[in-house]
Amino acid sequence: QVTLKESGPALVKPTQTLTLTCTFSGFSLSTRGIRVGWIRQPPGKALEWLARIDWDDDEFYRTSLKTRLTISKDTSKNQVFLTMTNMDPVDTATYYCARMNGFCSGDSCYSVGFDVWGQETKVTVSS
Amino acid sequence: EIVLTQSPGTLSLSPGERATLSCRASQSVTSNSLAWYQQKPGQAPRLLIYGTSNRATGIPDRFSGSGSGTEFTLTISRLEPEDFAVYSCHQYGNSLFTFGPGTRVDIK
Numbered sequence: 038q039v040t041l042k043e044s045g046p047a048l049v050k051p052t053q054t055l056t057l058t059c060t061f062s063g064f065s066l067s068t069r070g071i072r073v074g075w076i077r078q079p080p081g082k083a084l085e086w087l088a089r090i091d092w093d094d095d096e097f098y099r100t101s102l103k104t105r106l107t108i109s110k111d112t113s114k115n116q117v118f119l120t121m122t123n124m125d126p127v128d129t130a131t132y133y134c135a136r137m138n139g140f141c142s143g144d145s146c147y148s149v150g151f152d153v154w155g156q157e158t159k160v161t162v163s164s
Numbered sequence: 165e166i167v168l169t170q171s172p173g174t175l176s177l178s179p180g181e182r183a184t185l186s187c188r189a190s191q192s193v194t195s196n197s198l199a200w201y202q203q204k205p206g207q208a209p210r211l212l213i214y215g216t217s218n219r220a221t222g223i224p225d226r227f228s229g230s231g232s233g234t235e236f237t238l239t240i241s242r243l244e245p246e247d248f249a250v251y252s253c254h255q256y257g258n259s260l261f262t263f264g265p266g267t268r269v270d271i272k
Binding site for chain 2: 074076083084085086089097098099100133135137147148149150151152154155156157
């Protein structure tokens with residue numbers, strides 16, 4: 038069974054750095070084709086993709102937040118981390134991590150979307 | 165980044181009716197790597213469709229996806245009471261993923 042669970046502070050002050058941890062089970066991030074992403078959803082608003090890290094250590098970031106985000110992984114502990122610097126009240130949101138499963142054949146890999154999501158962690162930015 | 169636009173913003177329908185939701189991309193989605201998610205209040209999104217037209221595991225066949233390039237559609241053939249929710253499209257063909265703003269399907 039594939040599960041992911043986010044953890045981190047529920048409340049951070051403006052200008053602080055947020056660190057979120059995604060602990061997962063049932064798959065390995067060293068398996069070719071597997072990706073883990075972070076997505077957030079401000080209250081009452083749409084989903085926003087933030088970052089992703091791939092099985093081959095490739096990292097990609099939302100353009101508007103690229104200077105503030107760092108994604109990393111500890112494959113041995115089945116964890117993915119997201120740090121976001123200089124937090125602002127507009128960063129108040131529900132944060133999700135999710136697995137993107139993929140299947141590879143030869144040089145090509147075919148992804149199937151974010152098929153399993155964590156249960157969410159709510160982050161409020163306030164002084 | 166590819167910008168996704170969804171229409172309509174809200175769809176008010178009755179159970180048993182057909183729902184047609186649209187997702188338009190600002191540029192062609194590579195390999196038709198377009199997914200649809202359903203989200204209910206207080207819950208994480210659930211993957212419905214991936215690769216434009218493939219149903220995810222356990223998704224009923226009343227949900228179907230179609231399209232190519234920049235125009236994609238999610239169709240719910242006959243709405244069940246549990247289908248009233250928000251539906252979001254997501255492109256993952258570009259290195260930088262994006263989500264659409266969502267379509268809310270309300271009970272009329």
